[in-house]
Each structure stands twice: as C-alpha cells, then as structure tokens.
Amino acid sequence: MDFSTFLIQLLNSFQYGLLLFLVASGLTLIFGIMGIINLAHGSFYMMGAYMAFSLTALSGNLLVAIIVGVALSVLIGFLLEWALFSRLYKRDHLDQVLLTYGLILIFEELRSLLVGDDVHGVPIPELLSASIQLSETLSYPVYRLFMSAVCILLAIVMYWLIRHTRLGMMIRAGSSNREMVQALGINIDLIYRIVFGLGVTLAAFAGMLAAPVSSVYPGMGNQVLIICFVVVVIGGVGSVWGALVAALLIGLADTFGKVIAPDYAGLAVYVLMAAVLLWRPEGIFRRI
C-alpha cells in the first residue's frame, strides 16, 4: 500500500466512523441515561432511511425530506416514550428486550406494508453530487465529505448541549440520581421524554443522511444495530464523547482489517472490542 492509498483509506475509516457515531450516539443516550436496552434502535435508523426515500419521492428534495422527517421522528419518539417506554423504567432488562424486540418486528412489518420489500435508491442532491479526484482512477463523492461535516457539527452541538446548557445539566443529573432530581422539583418525566425523542431522532437522522449512499432496503436496521452496541460498549455506556472515540476506532479497525487481513475482516471490530474490555471493562469513558 503506497502512502496516498493509505491516506485515502484513513479518510474512508474516518468517514465511516463518523457516521457510526451519529447512529450510535442516540443509543448511548437512551441506554446510558435512561438505562433502557433499546434493540429497536436499528429500526429507527431504517425508519429514517425510508422517510428520506418516500419524502424525497414526494417533495423532490432531500433537504425538505430531512426537515419533515426530523419533525416526524421527534413526534414518533415522544409518542413511543409516552405509550410504551415510560412503563419500562422500573422494570428489568428482560422486559425491555422483549418490548424492543417486538418493536423491531412491528417496524419491519409496517415497512413491508407501507413501502414494500423492494430495494430503493435515494438520489444525491444536485448541489452535492460532484466528486473530487483523489488519484488518477479514484474520486471521492462530495456528499460523503458533506456527511462527515454534518456528523462533526452534530458531535459539537451534542457536546455543548450536554456540557454547557441547563437542559444538559438536568440530563446528567437525572442519569445519576433520578429520585433526587425529582425531589429538587425538576420534571424528570419530561427530561426522559426529551432524551428519548433525541435518541430516536438522532438514529432516524443518521438513516436519512446515509440513505443516498447506503440505499434503502428491508432489514437495513438490523445491520447497524449490533455495530452500534459495540460502539456503546467500547466507548462506555452513556458517554457521548466515548461513542465518538469508539466509533472512530471501529472505523479504523474495520477499514484496515478489510485491507490488511481480508479473510478476517469480520473479526477486526470484535478483536478491538475484546482488547478494550480487557483493558477497561467499563469502556474507554465511563460517564457523559
């Protein structure tokens, strides 16, 4: 591998890692702050991608699709929290797994009924459809770079939200002691609803953003679910910062695993996870 190829592979891994972070950040929030094991997280990602597909087909514009899609996702997040998840906080993990697994099946069936089982593509917006020549044969789509920029921006916004705002303070407090926060007169139910809505929206947004490059197909959510849990476990449950570092590490392991040891490419990520867990059983970063 020459140096320029190496640099391009670095770019690949960075870009993949950032997208992973975007999907997994919602999971780490819901898992870390609310203590809910949400197996349906991948379904929210799929929901986002299908929204991007159908809303782009309706409106002809990905940006409009994303704005409407985000609004819908917030609404769906709030509704699900109110109707189902708010009943789970006091129950054990087994009940949570049961409910969220059921949700996977329901979301898949709804997808099948509403949109069908065909594979679809979402067109890349005109403005971002160019590509940059990297080597004499390879060029890089601008849209992929745009995705990375959006992911970085969102990481900064989330960091600011959780570290430097009043809401963030309440969220952090709520995750360490629910009862005490409630005793101090903060509406913890509302905080949880917001966190859950945020988690769902992040996953759906990741799906919408990725739809033009990933295409839209049945079962796409299950593919990201497992890797998202790996991100959360490596990064440390509930740590957004940890999720970012973990996602970037996984991007590196996956990309270079595929290049250096293609026969064992599937293993690279899990070897990384095992190594991190031996070194730090609670993940790289512990809390938010």
Next chain:
Amino acid sequence: MEQGFNRRRFLLSTAGIAGGLALPAAPVFAQGAKKIRVGLMLPYTGTYASLGTAITNGFKLAVDEGGGKLGGREIEYFTVDDESDAAKAPENANKLIKRDNVDVLVGTVHSGVALAMARVARETNTLLIVPNAGADEITGPLCAPNIFRTSFSAWQPSYAMGQVMADRKHKNVVTLAWKYSFGEQSVAGFKEAFEKAGGKVVKEMYLPFPNVEFQPYLTEIAALKPDAVFVFFSGGGAVKFVRDYAAAGLRSSIPLYGPGFVTDGTLEGQGEAAEGMLTTLHYADNLDLPKSKSFKAAYFKAFKMQPDVFAVQGYDAAQLFAAGLAQVNGDVGKRADMIKAMETATIDSPRGAFTLSKAHNPVQDIYLRKVEGKENKFVSVAAKALADPARGCRM
C-alpha cells in the same frame, strides 16, 4: 341459573347432532378423484418475500393453463412461509411432508434453507423441486433421484461470465463478493473459466455477509488498477455497490461485470449507475422467443405485473412436475416412471427450452445482457447449453 344450564345443555346437544350429521358426509366428499398435494415452501415474509410470491404465481399460472390440473388430476396447495430461516427449515419441510402428506415439495429461494430441504427430501424420499436456490451442492454432493432444480447453479452464470470477460480482452481481474457459500461458488465458477481462457485473477476480495461498507475495497481496486472487476452481490448490497462504484469514478476506467443477480430486481434502486453494465444469466427481460412473449402476456393478465426470472423458474417447476405426472396419468405411486419422464423431459421454458443434466440441473443457455433503461436486455448467448459439472454427485 337452572334455565341457563338447560340452555347450555340444549346448545351442546344440538351441536353434537349437527356434528354427528356432518361427520359421515366428509369421507363421501373426499372420495372423488384424489387431488395431487403440492407443498409450497417459500419465503412470503422478509427480504425475499417478493421472490416467493413470483415463484408461487409462476407455478400457479402453469397449473391454471392446464385447466387447474396436472396429469389430469386436480391440485391442492399447502403453503408454508419458510421466512428464509435455515434454522426452521427441517421443521417446516417436515410439516409439509408428515402433516400435510404432500406429493411434491417445491422450494425455495434461500440456499441455506434449500440445502436443509434437500437433506430432508433425501431422508424421507420426498420429491423435491428447487425453483431458485443456486447452491452448487443441491445438484452436487446432495444430488438424488428425487431432487430436481429448475433454476441454475451458482457456477453456471459466473462460469459463462469468465469466458465473456476473456473474450473481451481483459487480462487482469479483481473479484469481490460476500464471503458465504454462494459468493465463493460464484467467484470459483468465474475464475475457472477465466483462467482457463488465459486471464488472471489478480486478487480475490471478500467481505463478510451482509456488510455493505465498500469504500475500503473501492480504494483498493483503484490502487490495483485491474482491467476489469467481477463482482457478486444481490438485493440491497448490489444496489449500494453499483452506486458506490459509479460514485467513486471507477466506472469509466475499470468496467464492472457480474452474474445477473447484481442487476436483477435492483435496477430501480441503482438508477443511472447501472446503465450499460454487462451481466450473465439464464434469462433476459426482452428475449425474442414466442414462449417468452406468450408467458409475459399471460402472467401480466393474471397478476397485473411483469414477470421476472423467479416467476419463470416457478412456472418451469410446475411444467417439470407436469411432465412427470403426464407419463403416469397422475398416479404418483409410479415414482420410478415419473422420475424417468422428468429426467428426460424437454421443458418449454420462457427462458428458452432446456433439458436436465444427469444431476437434475437445467442444461441451459446463459445470456449476456446489458442494462438499458431499467431492463436487462439480451446481447448474445454467452454459453450455449451450459451444464453444471455436478462435482461430488454420485448418481
């Protein structure tokens, strides 16, 4: 209380009488010409649901064209959704064989499930017709007198592509596929023909199924600069790969080839990115054959949609079974004669007539097709009457 009890007793006794009356009637009803019991074990939910439906439609169309009968006998269908779940396959197959007592088992799409079905069929000596799954083993090591296939083996389209790419003067080729048996068998078939014709596979790359993060491989391909790339993916993976390949700017400098699955049922999603791509398969969307045209018209009339290669394979499964039944006048008890007739039948398929190899796999023409405006259009015959080598089959 007393009254209610009486009423309940009254209801119970009348129900008993009604039931008693109904009972003797049942055998009389069943004593007419016994129906042929056809077990359809196909995916009706999940990723392959549309394929399962197309196969079922094709099968039923062939039966309906024969007046709802095969070999002069009425048909009764028993359906099981196999969910493309290999773990449930033996149980599902046994449900149809033991509970429903089917005369023939038809299925399925997913190779893992079909391999399990082939094993059950061997154990129970049930007649099995595979209308899609391409695992080489089904008509290889697992071949049996009672196991037939009306689709293809993984080896066939890829082997034909090896010859095509050598003819097109490509010398150094990189292959890329998912690392599971169908992907590996496709690459092996391609490599066999391509290297025999003097080409060289520079690098075989695999990624874990169903991973779709292709960017590292595209970078690798750009660095290796081969003359061409041979690729196998299907469904969502095929859509994403073809789009990524075009977006990476590789399409103009390094042509992309593959077996037909890369561009079948995926063109809507691939859009412009697939335009002009060459693939090989035993079917093309615009075959200039009378049978293909009449089939398309009949299928459209019955189901209000265009048939695909899966519908053709389902249709041919019924035709093959009909050929066997016709020989024995619908008496499935004469198994040996029936199988003999099926083995020697010439199936007038919408893909072009085919016969069966010794291992019961179609000996068929493989077509070179070109993607033009959301259709896989016929270009030429890539391999005439290509027979799978049936390695490991002792029959």
